[in-house]
Amino acid sequence: MQKGYWEDGNKLQFDGIVTAAAKTEQGLVVRFEKTFFYPESGGQLADGGTVGGTSILDAQQDDAGPYVLLPPGSSADVGQHLLCIVDAERRGRHTQLHSAQHILSRLLDDRDIRTLSFHMTEKEASIEVEATAVSGSVLTEIEDAVEQAIWRCLPVETLFVDRADIAAYDVRKVPELAGGPLRLVRIGDLDTNPCGGTHVASTGEIGAFAIIRSDKVRGNTRLYFVAGRTATAYYRQNDAVLREIEQQLTCGLGDILASIARLQQRDHDAARQVKGLLAMAADELAHQALDEIALHGVAVMVLDGVPTELARMVTAKLTSASGPLCILVYPGGGTDGQFVCSVPIGSEALLATFSARMKETFGAKSGGAGRVIQGKVDTRMTLDQLKPLLVTE
Numbered sequence: 447m448q449k450g451y452w453e454d455g456n457k458l459q460f461d462g463i464v465t466a467a468a469k470t471e472q473g474l475v476v477r478f479e480k481t482f483f484y485p486e487s488g489g490q491l492a493d494g495g496t497v498g499g500t501s502i503l504d505a506q507q508d509d510a511g512p513y514v515l516l517p518p519g520s521s522a523d524v525g526q527h528l529l530c531i532v533d534a535e536r537r538g539r540h541t542q543l544h545s546a547q548h549i550l551s552r553l554l555d556d557r558d559i560r561t562l563s564f565h566m567t568e569k570e571a572s573i574e575v576e577a578t579a580v581s582g583s584v585l586t587e588i589e590d591a592v593e594q595a596i597w598r599c600l601p602v603e604t605l606f607v608d609r610a611d612i613a614a615y616d617v618r619k620v621p622e623l624a625g626g627p628l629r630l631v632r633i634g635d636l637d638t639n640p641c642g643g644t645h646v647a648s649t650g651e652i653g654a655f656a657i658i659r660s661d662k663v664r665g666n667t668r669l670y671f672v673a674g675r676t677a678t679a680y681y682r683q684n685d686a687v688l689r690e691i692e693q694q695l696t697c698g699l700g701d702i703l704a705s706i707a708r709l710q711q712r713d714h715d716a717a718r719q720v721k722g723l724l725a726m727a728a729d730e731l732a733h734q735a736l737d738e739i740a741l742h743g744v745a746v747m748v749l750d751g752v753p754t755e756l757a758r759m760v761t762a763k764l765t766s767a768s769g770p771l772c773i774l775v776y777p778g779g780g781t782d783g784q785f786v787c788s789v790p791i792g793s794e795a796l797l798a799t800f801s802a803r804m805k806e807t808f809g810a811k812s813g814g815a816g817r818v819i820q821g822k823v824d825t826r827m828t829l830d831q832l833k834p835l836l837v838t839e
């Protein structure tokens with residue numbers, strides 16, 4: 447049998463006898479008399495590893511069977527023996543996720559939730575199940591049940607049976623592929639299902655399992671899970687984030703939520719205070735502007751490090767002004783800011799002149815409606831530069 451991984455899923459080093467080697471754009475396609483490199487299929491990712499010391503780029507299969515892809519420029523001769531080593535860590539990760547999926551799908555199946563598809567990444571795996579939703583309590587129950595199946599260290603065996611005899615086995619799903627005996631994977635007294643993937647020898651090897659989130663997909667539900675090495679990596683990563691949050695908030699894990707609630711309250715209070723201060727400042731600035739307009743016919747102001755909203759609040763108050771007002775605001779205190787300009791009711795035509803002058807002199811575009819316009823500035827302007835733009839000819 448060409449598919450050595452079907453005979454012995456634990457063999458990770460073998461003497462590969464080359465039966466074909468073909469150059470392609472992607473690299474050298476090499477086939478062996480018997481291979482233990484698992485090709486990407488059935489939701490399980492491709493193995494990694496080395497062939498004659500060269501790392502393989504991929505392991506796939508086509509009508510002619512499984513093959514590995516070596517980097518362009520590689521060479522291999524038919525009949526040549528090459529030392530092949532399967533990346534054990536990578537295979538282990540895939541095998542743990544895949545075996546956990548069998549258990550998970552069986553336990554869901556027992557609750558009339560059918561598995562429709564299986565997908566794997568290097569970090570997690572997921573199944574799409576035929577259900578519009580799966581409740582949190584059911585997920586917790588299932589998660590506990592998967593863990594128990596792991597703790598029972600159930601043996602995982604591979605059987606080859608005739609398609610005609612399949613009724614004797616309580617399989618979840620019979621594939622529609624034609625011909626040949628079926629490869630069944632039996633997990634103790636828990637589950638038997640046709641599968642071409644690689645699996646742990648005992649469920650205990652899966653070690654850890656967790657359902658980490660669920661998504662709605664095409665009216666069904668996708669359940670994401672981690673198992674074994676991916677579970678450890680997932681929790682390590684999350685733990686590092688939690689440690690960082692603890693440091694930032696200078697509190698322990700148990701106090702994080704209370705600490706966030708305090709910060710939110712502080713933020714809420716600060717926002718309310720800023721609102722009050724802005725209202726007071728707008729009143730004061732509006733008075734100043736009216737005084738200046740009364741004296742000089744026009745008022746200009748530069749405000750540093752305050753919200754643009756303040757300028758809008760001031761112009762909104764100037765309904766009884768007799769001349770134009772322009773406020774330059776630099777919220778961040780830098781050179782990027784906004785200008786807000788208002789004119790007395792009835793003098794709206796002046797805004798078009800001012801807008802054109804701002805564009806001509808500073809390249810500043812503006813827009814607005816009624817007696818107020820607003821625009822962006824990316825330079826520091828002085829009052830002396832600004833004033834002439836507001837004076838009518």
Ligand SMILES: [Zn+2]
Nearest residue numbers: 544631641643
């Ligand atoms: Zn499987």
